[in-house]
Amino acid sequence: MGKFLPMVFVEDLFKDLGIEDPTLAANIPKYFKVGSERLYELQHEDGGWGWWENDETHPYMTAYVTYGLIKAQQAGLEVQQDAIDRGIGSIKEQLKKEKDRTTQLFMLQTLSLVNQGDPKLLRKIYEDRKGLNPYAKAILALLLSQSGDPDKLQTVLQEIREAKIVEDSLVHWEGQEFHYNWQDDSLETTAYALRALVAGKSENGSQDGELIGKASRWALTQRIGDSWRSTKSTAIMVHAFYDVVKKTGELAPDYSVSVYLNGELVESFKMTKEDLTRGRTITILDSQLKKGENIIKLEKSGRGVLYYSAALKYYTGEENLQASDHGFTVSREYYRLKKVKREDAYVYLPEKVEGPVKSGEELLVRVTVKNPGNFEYFLLEDPIPAGAEVIKEDKGYEIEGDPNYTGENTFEYRYAGKEIHDNRVALSLTYLEQNEFVFSYLLRAQIPGEYHVMPAMGSLMYFPEKRGHSDELLLKIED
Incomplete structure (x- = not known):
């Protein structure tokens, strides 16, 4: 799921912007075919999915996989309708006995894609939201934005704003790092908070414009190379940026960038709308580095936002590696x-x-x-x-x-x-x-x-x- 879902979002975004990427268009069906066939094999008799091949059906994973299959179908990919129908049926059955509010909201999010939500349960969760964590409140806000209740939406968004963590010029929402529970991850929590703020942002701008920018930059600092820590977190973060870009229209840049290493020019390039599908990778070899501190500086001029990340890769030739x-x-x-x-x-x-x-x-x-x-x-x-x-x-x-x-x-x-x-x-x-x-x-x-x-x-x-x-x-x- 985590491998093909980001590609689905990117292709849909490019269609909206009129950008053609033949390689992406050719690869998505191939990746989806391999991934979806494996998902069909792993679907349990009750219509749900677990985290692994042999474990029990899990409400979160059932909602996550079903959500991805529906999104793929909406993007025009060929999906077995029976797999979606059985997934929806399993979510409804599990929802009857699920007590965790965050899991309930995640399941309702998937059901909302096929207009089979539960307004009564959503209203109950809103009324009892005091104990919800930022992750759950962000999903609640997304659902309220779809239900057409702006007053309740703004109430929850304000609570999300108040829960933000400020670090210098960046903002994120805190999860409990290394906790075993998926809903306490700061990466995923920030991704959903971003989506909620974007959903509540008016067309002519609002107080959340600056907040969205700061949270987006924080999310980019968490990348490891060109992705996040796992395919799952990468898929969820790409979904967040998909929502951000569709709302802000940031993908129309026209700027130049110069990259310096220790004061020496390494490379200069221009970034326009036509360059978005390619990105830019600059490799600095160990022979270019000096002993001790090295300073990399980026200079930008022109219209648009420059997003970048850096990764250090090294290899050891030593033997008898120790634990x-x-x-x-x-x-x-x-x-x-x-x-x-x-x-x-x-x-x-x-x-x-x-x-x-x-x-x-x-x-x-x-x-x-x-x-x-x-x-x-x-x-x-x-x-x-x-x-x-x-x-x-x-x-x-x-x-x-x-x-x-x-x-x-x-x-x-x-x-x-x-x-x-x-x-x-x-x-x-x-x-x-x-x-x-x-x-x-x-x-x-x-x-x-x-x-x-x-x-x-x-x-x-x-x-x-x-x-x-x-x-x-x-x-x-x-x-």
């Missing part, structure tokens, strides 16, 4: 499996690998994650040694002391998802509880050689700044 903890402690160990018979069944005894292993040996990979709190949507990715392969058919293995292999393949119930790629294994959890969790899978050593196995990396899927990785590992395989 790093930025919220999680991750450790990884390899074990040989010794097969022994006990009564009428075979059991595998794990023995820690010390020294080389033989080609053909079966190995247990065990990754332990220790964390200080309870979190949601955790992803572990562990690189596969080039000379080994994952044992995919691992049902029935009983490994002494391992919680994932008890002879009944119970790992399927412990993980929300398990994906085996050519170069890594990805294991996911909807809920990662405090203390520690053990991930494990099986390998078979194959091609003789000495292999550097890059660290196993664990992170929150939608807050990748909270992460940790294990030590690098050296695996030697012999004939």
